[in-house]
Amino acid sequence: MEKIGKLIVISAPSGCGKSTIIGDIMDRGELDLQFSVSATNRKPREGETDGVSYHFLSDQQFKDLIAEGAFVEYEEVYPGRYYGTLRSEIQNRIASGKNVILDIDVKGGINVKKQFGETAISIFIAPPCIEELRRRLKGRGSDSDEEIEQRVGRAEYELGFSKDYDYVVINDNLAEAISAVEKIMADFIRK
Ligand code: ADP
Ligand code: 5GP
DSSP: OOOOOOOEEEOOOOSSSSSHHHHHHHHOOOEEEEEOEESSOOOOOOTBTTTTTTTTTOHHHHHHHHHHHHHEEEEHHHHHTTEEEEEHHHHHHHHOOOOEEEEEOOHHHHHHHHHOOOOOEEEEEEOOOOHHHHHHHHTTTTOHHHHHHHHHHHHHHHHHHGGGGSSEEESSSHHHHHHHHHHHHHHHHHH
């Protein structure tokens, strides 16, 4: 019988280095991982491609999919902005032995872990401290001061959920955080 693939859930407050860490691990390709492309009703940002960054949907399309039971989980992450993991992104892949990585918010992450139990692992990436998170968000240069304060506020809220994750990795030194996350993933996949 074919081996069932596993789910790797990664959550982190905005600015904690999640994209940098996942990007590095996927680019090196040592672990055979496929990315779950979420659906959202938010508009694409510059440089984002439909079907690659997200499946970009209208409000109505998103509602229809909820009614059809197409989502494993979905959340209103920001007011009026919905994000969800489609069954079609994960079920066939894990059934054929592929490992799937999910970049989703804290509530979605905890939900997936509850549903999939031993088949899923959850990793939370945390900043060394809130001040450093604020510095990195400023350094990234993609958000206004007001947005930065919103993200910092939400980060403090999300950090409260880190205790519900299987692993918490503090992203202080980037190279060390990448190898810690990669090792957790590798050990879980080979288990
Ligand atoms: P996220 O995807 O979690 O929102 P990013 O990967 O975009 O976060 O990282 C936010 C910013 O912090 C980026 O400018 C990134 O280069 C920087 N960064 C990430 N990790 C570190 C680190 N360990 N030390 C210093 N800067 C970092
Ligand atoms: P952004 O709009 O910056 O791309 O993402 C905002 C937030 O939505 C991030 O915290 C991201 O992890 C979360 N997110 C993305 N896809 C999903 C999903 O399918 N489900 C849930 N619950 N959250 C998601």
